[in-house]
Amino acid sequence: NQTWVLRQRPVGDIKEGDLDLVETPLEPLKDGEVRAKTVYLSLDPTNRIWMSDVDAYLPPVGIGDAMRGGGLAVVVESKHDGFQQGDVVNTGLGTWTMYPTLQGEGLAKLPILPGVPLTAYMGPLGATGMTAYFGLMDIGKPQAGETVVVSAAAGAVGSMVGQIAKIQGCRAVGIAGSDDKCKWLTETAGFDAAINYKTEDVGAALDKHCPDGIDVNFENVGGQIMDEVIARLNDFSRMPLCGLISTYNATDPVPGPYNFSNLLMRRTLMKGFIVIDYFPRFPEGIQQMAQWLMEGKLKFETDVVKGFENAPSSLSRLFEGKNLGKLVVECSPP
Ligand code: NDP
Numbered sequence: 001n002q003t004w005v006l007r008q009r010p011v012g013d014i015k016e017g018d019l020d021l022v023e024t025p026l027e028p029l030k031d032g033e034v035r036a037k038t039v040y041l042s043l044d045p046t047n048r049i050w051m052s053d054v055d056a057y058l059p060p061v062g063i064g065d066a067m068r069g070g071g072l073a074v075v076v077e078s079k080h081d082g083f084q085q086g087d088v089v090n091t092g093l094g095t096w097t098m099y100p101t102l103q104g105e106g107l108a109k110l111p112i113l114p115g116v117p118l119t120a121y122m123g124p125l126g127a128t129g130m131t132a133y134f135g136l137m138d139i140g141k142p143q144a145g146e147t148v149v150v151s152a153a154a155g156a157v158g159s160m161v162g163q164i165a166k167i168q169g170c171r172a173v174g175i176a177g178s179d180d181k182c183k184w185l186t187e188t189a190g191f192d193a194a195i196n197y198k199t200e201d202v203g204a205a206l207d208k209h210c211p212d213g214i215d216v217n218f219e220n221v222g223g224q225i226m227d228e229v230i231a232r233l234n235d236f237s238r239m240p241l242c243g244l245i246s247t248y249n250a251t252d253p254v255p256g257p258y259n260f261s262n263l264l265m266r267r268t269l270m271k272g273f274i275v276i277d278y279f280p281r282f283p284e285g286i287q288q289m290a291q292w293l294m295e296g297k298l299k300f301e302t303d304v305v306k307g308f309e310n311a312p313s314s315l316s317r318l319f320e321g322k323n324l325g326k327l328v329v330e331c332s333p334p
Pocket residue numbers: 044045046127128131152153154155156157158175176177178181220221225241242243244245246247273274275276317318319320321322323324325326327
């Protein structure tokens with residue numbers, strides 16, 4: 001078996017040598033266990049958080065421990081009555097390992113829906129889809145006619161947020177890092193407007209595309225982009241604080257937001273959230289997202305990198321903005 005193990009804590013960007021690929025023999029299965037072969041590994045910004053020794057929502061991965069991460073795997077051997085060879089399972093908060101040994105008890109078997117590719121379970125029907133769904137619906141509480149702004153809009157979470165906002169009858173404005181991404185947002189995903197933060201004046205573009213101000217800011221990025229949005233929030237606006245990707249590789253404390261006082265003046269509700277808190281409600285979220293997906297109301301993209309050995313080096317795609325949609329590593333043929 002092959003497993004990616006954390007060798008040292010990265011400083012700034014992840015570098016070669018921060019993780020090691022380790023070979024270990026597979027132990028015989030015990031009663032109640034299931035062995036699976038990884039098909040897709042999910043690469044997420046939070047992988048980077050887990051590598052740092054910071055006070056986060058979960059303890060950091062220990063030095064010498066298997067890297068934490070989720071994915072989809074196909075059962076190759078089972079000593080649990082509920083699973084048989086060929087079943088596809090969600091490894092949840094698993095590890096970056098080629099042949100995970102999983103407890104059958106509580107293991108999630110994927111409901112295979114007609115016409116829905118496996119990659120959908122990594123995106124709209126997976127953890128990032130649930131992040132978008134619950135963050136927007138539960139905290140953002142979008143009302144028809146309101147304006148919803150989302151940053152990292154062409155990524156896994158952001159692309160879903162804008163589309164759900166549209167389904168709710170809102171104006172959806174996305175902020176992303178390339179013209180191609182902006183084109184995808186407006187021409188394929190149905191956003192009303194998209195702003196390329198690398199080439200445009202974000203504040204001026206927000207003024208142009210959000211003539212009635214901003215009612216919901218779904219925050220994925222932090223830093224200067226967040227500041228520009230905060231400055232344009234409406235009275236009683238909501239701000240699901242989902243992520244701050246612009247700060248995850250920072251080696252020094254990140255200053256700001258400078259427009260913080262506007263949260264007071266506008267009586268904004270800001271709430272940080274972590275999707276795992278919504279785990280008990282996943283069936284509800286998956287059912288709704290699956291319905292929208294089957295009705296053709298959600299478009300999604302998957303950025304597929306091939307080869308388990310490429311997992312650590314591919315994580316930088318998220319920080320360099322190379323991915324459109326959900327970044328995954330294909331470890332074996334789906
Ligand atoms: P994405 O698929 O959105 O990939 C990350 C994107 O962020 C990149 O494609 C890039 O797009 C953008 N980005 C990277 N660095 C910067 C930067 N310095 N400034 C502006 N944009 C940047 O990842 P996810 O959808 O998985 O995650 C999006 C956010 O949601 C992250 O902050 C993540 O931590 C958070 N998250 C939170 C969860 C929770 O439970 N709270 C669960 C899942 C995700 P671009 O080309 O536009 O720059």
